[in-house]
Amino acid sequence: MDTSVGKFAIRVNDLVVGFGHRVILDHLSLDVRRGEILGLVGASGGGKSVLMRTIIGLIPRRSGGIEVMGARIGSPHDVGTQRAAGKWGILFQQGALFSSLTARQNIQFPLRENLVLSSALLDEIATAKLEMVGLTPEDGDKFPSELSGGMTKRVALARALALDPAIVFLDEPTSGLDPIAAGDFDALIKTLQKTLGLTVFMVTHDLASLNTVCDRVAALADGNIVAIGPMRELLQSDHPWVRAYFHGKRSLMLQPKAS
Ligand SMILES: Nc1ncnc2c1ncn2[C@@H]1O[C@H](COP(=O)(O)OP(=O)(O)OP(=O)(O)O)[C@@H](O)[C@H]1O
Ligand SMILES: [Mg+2]
Numbered sequence: 560m561d562t563s564v565g566k567f568a569i570r571v572n573d574l575v576v577g578f579g580h581r582v583i584l585d586h587l588s589l590d591v592r593r594g595e596i597l598g599l600v601g602a603s604g605g606g607k608s609v610l611m612r613t614i615i616g617l618i619p620r621r622s623g624g625i626e627v628m629g630a631r632i633g634s635p636h637d638v639g640t641q642r643a644a645g646k647w648g649i650l651f652q653q654g655a656l657f658s659s660l661t662a663r664q665n666i667q668f669p670l671r672e673n674l675v676l677s678s679a680l681l682d683e684i685a686t687a688k689l690e691m692v693g694l695t696p697e698d699g700d701k702f703p704s705e706l707s708g709g710m711t712k713r714v715a716l717a718r719a720l721a722l723d724p725a726i727v728f729l730d731e732p733t734s735g736l737d738p739i740a741a742g743d744f745d746a747l748i749k750t751l752q753k754t755l756g757l758t759v760f761m762v763t764h765d766l767a768s769l770n771t772v773c774d775r776v777a778a779l780a781d782g783n784i785v786a787i788g789p790m791r792e793l794l795q796s797d798h799p800w801v802r803a804y805f806h807g808k809r810s811l812m813l814q815p816k817a818s
Contacts (some may be wrong), residue, residue: 601779648719
């Protein structure tokens with residue numbers, strides 16, 4: 560095991576990101592521990608996806624430092640970013656799969672981009688990844704238009720796992736799924752964390768996911784992390800936005816009504 564990386568999989572220090580005159584992330588710092596599932600919550604449009612995309616080098620920053628698995632992140636072609644990119648898998652919020660490729664070809668895409676492998680080996684790996692996410696080899700022949708939402712998320716996860724990453728970034732992986740499918744997806748993430756020792760950085764609005772799979776939850780508000788810790792600690796936070804999020808009308812609807 561590479562011990563040079565130390566305790567943290569991701570270190571974000573004093574990060575500033577903006578577009579034009581708008582500052583989205585304002586001197587934000589965040590450490591993600593190796594092997595943990597960290598959930599990130601925040602208002603819609605608050606900068607969660609921007610944070611994720613900045614960490615992986617897709618959005619340039621104005622200042623601040625970012626390290627992933629011990630490598631310093633710069634622009635996409637920097638050596639540090641490239642070194643870290645070999646260790647991460649990503650499930651983006653938008654348009655998860657290439658519509659003209661089958662599920663299997665989608666899963667093989669990062670392998671083809673990064674490695675030279677025989678087609679027999681590519682097929683073997685894709686079948687193994689399909690199985691890992693609970694899909695059959697036959698599902699691999701389907702095109703994205705032939706998959707349900709839950710299957711699409713699973714294929715996207717299989718693709719994120721294609722290169723056997725140490726860390727996966729998931730941007731709202733369970734949005735649009737029914738609670739049972741979302742629960743299955745959460746259980747899968749937890750299993751992968753346990754069996755592969757994955758570090759998971761997960762943007763989510765799903766209160767059940769936050770409660771059941773996340774080791775810690777970070778709340779993003781006003782361009783900064785305003786609370787971070789296990790869910791029980793966040794529930795006790797007195798930050799106004801965090802209180803409104805977890806104790807607002809909609810989340811209270813989840814609790815049984817007093818008669
Ligand atoms: N490339 C870009 N250029 C200009 N503005 C951008 C860009 N990307 C994001 N933004 C802006 O940054 C802000 C944060 O967007 P972001 O996508 O991070 O929100 P989010 O927290 O992920 O929201 P949601 O929960 O709705 O997905 C938004 O106001 C968005 O319009
Ligand atoms: Mg987003």
